[in-house]
Amino acid sequence: MRACQCGIQSVTRPKTRLELSFTKSSFYSMPCEVAARFLILYGSQRGQAQSIAEEICQQAAEHGFTADINCLSNQHKYNLDSEIQPVVFVVSTTGDGDPPDTAQKFVRKIKNKSLPHNHFSHLHYALLALGDTNYANFCNGGKTIDSRLQQLGAKHFYATGHADDGTGLEVVVDPWIEGLWDALKKTFSSMATSDQQDTDLSDCTQDNFHKNASGQEKYKSDLEVDLHLLKLSETDSQKGKAITSDSIDVETLSTVLVASLKQSVPPLSESALNVPALPASYLEVRLEKVSTEGETVPSDKDGYHEVSISKAVQLTQDDAVKTAISLELDISEQNLAYQPGDAFDILCPNRASEVEELLLRLDLQTQKNCAVQVNLLKNSSKKAAKIPLRIPQNGSLQFILTWCLEIRRAPNKAFVRALADFTQNSSEKRRLLELCSKEGSADYNSFVRDANVCLLDLLRAFPSCLPPLSLLFEHLPKLQPRAYSAASSSLQHPGKVHFVFNVVELPARPEHPARTGLCTGWLAGHVSSILWPLGTVPASERLGTSAQPKVHVRPRPSSTFHLPADLSVPVVMVGPGTGVAPFIGFLQQREKEREANQEATFGETWLFFGCRHKDKDFLFREELERFAHNGTLSHLIVCFSRDEPDAAGTINRPTYVQHNLSLHAKNVASILIKDKGSLYVCGDAKNMTKDVNDTLLEIIGNELQIDKLDAMKTVAGLREEKRYLQDIWS
Numbered sequence: 001m002r003a004c005q006c007g008i009q010s011v012t013r014p015k016t017r018l019e020l021s022f023t024k025s026s027f028y029s030m031p032c033e034v035a036a037r038f039l040i041l042y043g044s045q046r047g048q049a050q051s052i053a054e055e056i057c058q059q060a061a062e063h064g065f066t067a068d069i070n071c072l073s074n075q076h077k078y079n080l081d082s083e084i085q086p087v088v089f090v091v092s093t094t095g096d097g098d099p100p101d102t103a104q105k106f107v108r109k110i111k112n113k114s115l116p117h118n119h120f121s122h123l124h125y126a127l128l129a130l131g132d133t134n135y136a137n138f139c140n141g142g143k144t145i146d147s148r149l150q151q152l153g154a155k156h157f158y159a160t161g162h163a164d165d166g167t168g169l170e171v172v173v174d175p176w177i178e179g180l181w182d183a184l185k186k187t188f189s190s191m192a193t194s195d196q197q198d199t200d201l202s203d204c205t206q207d208n209f210h211k212n213a214s215g216q217e218k219y220k221s222d223l224e225v226d227l228h229l230l231k232l233s234e235t236d237s238q239k240g241k242a243i244t245s246d247s248i249d250v251e252t253l254s255t256v257l258v259a260s261l262k263q264s265v266p267p268l269s270e271s272a273l274n275v276p277a278l279p280a281s282y283l284e285v286r287l288e289k290v291s292t293e294g295e296t297v298p299s300d301k302d303g304y305h306e307v308s309i310s311k312a313v314q315l316t317q318d319d320a321v322k323t324a325i326s327l328e329l330d331i332s333e334q335n336l337a338y339q340p341g342d343a344f345d346i347l348c349p350n351r352a353s354e355v356e357e358l359l360l361r362l363d364l365q366t367q368k369n370c371a372v373q374v375n376l377l378k379n380s381s382k383k384a385a386k387i388p389l390r391i392p393q394n395g396s397l398q399f400i401l402t403w404c405l406e407i408r409r410a411p412n413k414a415f416v417r418a419l420a421d422f423t424q425n426s427s428e429k430r431r432l433l434e435l436c437s438k439e440g441s442a443d444y445n446s447f448v449r450d451a452n453v454c455l456l457d458l459l460r461a462f463p464s465c466l467p468p469l470s471l472l473f474e475h476l477p478k479l480q481p482r483a484y485s486a487a488s489s490s491l492q493h494p495g496k497v498h499f500v501f502n503v504v505e506l507p508a509r510p511e512h513p514a515r516t517g518l519c520t521g522w523l524a525g526h527v528s529s530i531l532w533p534l535g536t537v538p539a540s541e542r543l544g545t546s547a548q549p550k551v552h553v554r555p556r557p558s559s560t561f562h563l564p565a566d567l568s569v570p571v572v573m574v575g576p577g578t579g580v581a582p583f584i585g586f587l588q589q590r591e592k593e594r595e596a597n598q599e600a601t602f603g604e605t606w607l608f609f610g611c612r613h614k615d616k617d618f619l620f621r622e623e624l625e626r627f628a629h630n631g632t633l634s635h636l637i638v639c640f641s642r643d644e645p646d647a648a649g650t651i652n653r654p655t656y657v658q659h660n661l662s663l664h665a666k667n668v669a670s671i672l673i674k675d676k677g678s679l680y681v682c683g684d685a686k687n688m689t690k691d692v693n694d695t696l697l698e699i700i701g702n703e704l705q706i707d708k709l710d711a712m713k714t715v716a717g718l719r720e721e722k723r724y725l726q727d728i729w730s
């Protein structure tokens with residue numbers, strides 16, 4: 001490929017209907033067939049930014065552009081220092097507002113203080129940041145890159161998008177991508193105009209060939225480009241594929257009163273639809289009749305260790321709203337080190353019954369033990385297609401569906417779009433197209449995303465949909481491990497780590513039957529034979545190792561969520577429900593440190609815990625009372641959200657941890673501001689951590705007599721100093 005100086009690259013592939021054509025000026029004799037090229041760079045942690053970047057790349061061709069796509073980590077494959085074509089960044093956020101691991105190096109590079117302020121003045125870019133408003137520092141990964149590029153003189157050619165996984169990425173992503181094409185057209189148009197002027201002044205040769213100062217070969221042409229007039233209307237109408245409801249049986253419609261996963265109501269059912277472009281297929285799957293039976297667990301290569309579950313205890317009464325279980329893992333043989341505050345990734349399989357049903361539904365039941373071979377389709381139009389690493393070559397079909405692919409996650413719109421193409425029945429097909437269309441966004445959100453509908457639910461609801469295996473392999477994401485905080489200290493439990501979790505219950509809905517959370521439900525079943533009910537586990541209980549169920553784990557250290565190194569620093573911990581897990585580890589460690597350093601001065605320790613009922617789900621009650629009794633905990637402040645008022649009939653008793661924080665506002669503020677102590681919050685990302693944050697702002701504002709803005713600045717300062725730390729989970 002050779003680049004025209006106008007920022008448009010010449011391409012050698014044959015001209016297609018969708019490609020832009022440029023007429024040569026009288027200055028040159030040879031026509032030049034070109035497509036406007038831009039660069040897409042993504043920084044992805046779990047694959048979402050990557051798949052959105054790939055989607056943009058895919059759509060680019062349909063809009064008459066060509067796009068190169070690279071992961072930000074592949075720094076040898078792109079060079080922003082000399083990039084004169086527009087660049088589109090898609091960047092996710094991880095941890096406490098950090099850029100994804102794959103973008104870390106890039107961020108370090110652009111943060112280099114020696115870079116001049118105009119370092120990227122040649123760069124025109126757009127940035128789509130992904131985040132989750134349930135977490136602090138929303139979209140901070142993308143914002144970090146965006147603001148640094150601005151500082152270095154780069155210019156936006158399109159406003160930055162901030163997509164929120166908390167409410168559905170597609171709410172922002174879809175319109176952002178839709179608007180990107182016009183922005184690109186305008187950018188290329190203005191670049192072409194300025195290049196035209198440059199070209200008039202330049203010393204070009206007759207055959208368009210030009211060697212620039214750095215010796216690189218470049219095509220120079222003064223192209224008469226009006227990108228608005230290029231065949232885009234044709235392209236758009238192709239993409240838009242207005243699908244009307246002509247084919248729908250009017251009688252059926254008239255009997256439908258409410259929308260559901262399977263059926264829509266007017267106006268959607270009568271609307272023309274804007275559906276996403278059909279994702280290009282790119283995989284070819286072969287099933288070899290070699291038996292791979294017996295393969296039951298994933299290999300060890302991603303740093304996982306198979307360990308025994310040496311104890312399992314139910315922490316709640318049988319009639320508690322949620323069932324909490326504590327597991328003890330024996331990690332002595334693997335010598336796994338951890339600190340309280342760290343977490344562990346646990347590998348869990350998809351449910352055998354769901355895999356079985358999926359195989360049956362796809363008519364692949366008899367081939368479940370065949371070895372799977374995956375190749376790239378020869379003529380795929382997918383740019384930079386690669387065989388997904390999540391699919392091991394020669395693994396059995398059953399193994400791949402069990403351990404490698406996330407079959408429970410709600411299919412995204414691109415997947416729904418692709419499924420529609422393999423649906424025979426026209427009304428089923430129409431409904432699938434509605435669900436992935438712009439017009440059907442609200443239905444998608446209610447009946448697919450919010451309803452936690454998975455592929456199998458869709459296949460049940462749309463019986464004529466029969467996708468090939470290759471489509472599943474292209475669209476199903478990697479089955480991710482689930483992380484759990486260590487609820488122990490190795491000082492107190494050498495060679496062991498404890499976890500605690502609530503068994504997630506997903507009640508039956510019209511869209512799917514009742515089920516338990518993938519990992520928590522699996523773990524609960526996995527340990528059912530060794531589970532001790534609350535209060536029954538004998539202290540000396542030792543299970544024979546043969547009876548101990550096994551699990552694959554990998555340490556996931558935290559860089560910040562640890563007790564202060566200085567023992568005299570006071571700490572406030574807030575952890576309702578299973579959010580108390582890391583604090584049990586903290587307190588076990590403190591208890592041991594106090595035993596070992598009797599002369600040392602220890603800072604105060606406050607724990608704010610909350611549960612529903614004192615007698616049903618007060619997790620770790622005995623242990624917490626022991627900590628309070630022996631001074632490990634200076635203050636144990638507990639609230640019960642659903643207990644009746646006590647005999648004294650206390651009115652306005654605190655129900656939630658934040659209410660108790662308010663009651664102890666003076667102490668909390670004094671610890672944080674005067675004593676330079678630390679605040680740790682662990683638990684539910686959706687409500688609790690936000691409410692606690694609001695309460696903290698109130699406390700700081702009231703106690704310091706400052707307004708809300710200043711309180712926000714003070715709290716932001718605490719975060720910066722890593723004295724306000726959150727370990728939040730959704």
Ligand code: NAP
Pocket residue numbers: 322483484485486499500501502576577578579580581582610611612640641642656657658682683684685687688689691727728729730
């Ligand atoms: P939970 O049992 O649902 O709730 C615990 C208590 O918090 C209940 O009394 C509940 O009251 C109350 N609560 C509800 N909304 C609240 C709010 N806005 N502010 C303050 N309190 C509120 O808690 P859980 O299921 O254990 O959830 C804890 C969270 O921590 C989960 O998101 C979990 O994933 C996460 N987590 C887990 C681990 C782990 O390792 N397993 C570690 C860290 C965090 P009502 O229900 O009566 O309203």
